[in-house]
Amino acid sequence: MESISKIKTSNGDIKTPALLPVCALTYGVWDVFIEEKVTPPWKLSEATLFSLEYVRNTKYEEKVINGFHKLFTDKKPIFVDSGGFQSMKKGIERDPIDVLRFQEKLQADIAATFDYPVPLNVKQSEYIKMLEKSIESANLALENKKRDEMLLYSCVHGFSEEEIDWYFSKLSDGFDGYAMGSLVPRKNDYKTLIDIIYKAKIHAHERGKPLHIFGVTGFPMLYALSYMGIETMDSWTYLVASIYKEYIHPQTLKRVRMRKTGKIPECDCFICKEFGMNDFLGATSVPQAYLAIHNLNIFLREMNLIKESISENNFDDLVNIKSKDNERIKKVCDYAKRHISNKNLQYRITEF
Numbered sequence: 364m365e366s367i368s369k370i371k372t373s374n375g376d377i378k379t380p381a382l383l384p385v386c387a388l389t390y391g392v393w394d395v396f397i398e399e400k401v402t403p404p405w406k407l408s409e410a411t412l413f414s415l416e417y418v419r420n421t422k423y424e425e426k427v428i429n430g431f432h433k434l435f436t437d438k439k440p441i442f443v444d445s446g447g448f449q450s451m452k453k454g455i456e457r458d459p460i461d462v463l464r465f466q467e468k469l470q471a472d473i474a475a476t477f478d479y480p481v482p483l484n485v486k487q488s489e490y491i492k493m494l495e496k497s498i499e500s501a502n503l504a505l506e507n508k509k510r511d512e513m514l515l516y517s518c519v520h521g522f523s524e525e526e527i528d529w530y531f532s533k534l535s536d537g538f539d540g541y542a543m544g545s546l547v548p549r550k551n552d553y554k555t556l557i558d559i560i561y562k563a564k565i566h567a568h569e570r571g572k573p574l575h576i577f578g579v580t581g582f583p584m585l586y587a588l589s590y591m592g593i594e595t596m597d598s599w600t601y602l603v604a605s606i607y608k609e610y611i612h613p614q615t616l617k618r619v620r621m622r623k624t625g626k627i628p629e630c631d632c633f634i635c636k637e638f639g640m641n642d643f644l645g646a647t648s649v650p651q652a653y654l655a656i657h658n659l660n661i662f663l664r665e666m667n668l669i670k671e672s673i674s675e676n677n678f679d680d681l682v683n684i685k686s687k688d689n690e691r692i693k694k695v696c697d698y699a700k701r702h703i704s705n706k707n708l709q710y711r712i713t714e715f
């Protein structure tokens with residue numbers, strides 16, 4: 364069983380495992396959060412992940428360009444991704460150094476190197492070239508980094524354990540951590556995800572560095588990744604569900620379509636103590652923000668339960684309880700457990 368650890372940044376520590384809510388700054392809801400009309404995600408979590416492509420060329424860019432933190436009342440760690448995934452979708456290719464300078468200007472506490480995520484159905488001979496470009500871009504960023512306070516995580520890609528081994532062998536020494544991408548298009552194949560993520564975990568652990576997993580954290584993965592000792596992971600399910608007016612069920616952890624069901628189950632989070640379904644259904648940004656924060660509260664509550672159970676050594680009991688309502692949690696965790704015991708590895712408490 365893995366142990367709780369801590370990542371030190373210039374704006375505070377991240378106690379791990381930690382779930383970082385993704386903030387995309389493209390929807391109206393962010394004005395509501397920045398003005399704190401509704402408690403914003405960054406007040407509730409250990410740290411927050413901002414997506415570079417959703418900051419760049421938005422109305423917020425000017426406000427945050429000389430330091431992201433001045434937008435917020437709390438001093439907490441901010442992770443800024445490289446925007447590689449959005450660039451790929453938009454068909455833009457960014458200069459890796461330009462991305463690095465932008466992250467430095469934003470005064471990110473953690474930044475991921477620019478990468479070239481691989482979509483589905485690309486031949487191995489093709490995507491290996493993309494992996495090589497991601498490696499080159501990471502090593503280049505490491506050589507050119509100017510801001511000491513910023514932790515630089517190398518992006519990691521690969522679709523088999525052998526490819527992960529090869530990828531790590533090509534990276535220079537000196538990264539502060541690793542961040543694994545290209546997983547979103549493959550998120551339904553949980554067995555492969557667990558195999559390759561655990562392989563990356565072993566490499567990161569051998570180097571004494573933390574590992575972040577981009578983009579695949581629903582509840583079953585939240586459980587499995589924490590069990591595997593992954594330090595940080597992100598999710599924007601709380602936000603996406605709120606756009607579709609979906610309420611995360613506090614017990615089954617499934618998304619409830621409020622308009623279809625016409626009612627919602629009871630929840631004791633601080634939003635639901637004050638507001639009800641009709642307050643979530645309105646068309647403006649405030650109802651969406653309430654709903655997003657209820658959804659996030661459920662994610663963070665589960666994260667806390669997981670942390671507690673790991674420190675008290677009864678993670679299995681928690682998985683069994685949760686699996687009564689959500690059998691996928693057990694399925695995914697059982698696979699992770701089998702996989703880890705085959706590898707016969709244990710981790711110790713680590714501080715980064």
Ligand SMILES: [Zn+2]
Binds near residue numbers: 634
């Ligand atoms: Zn609630």
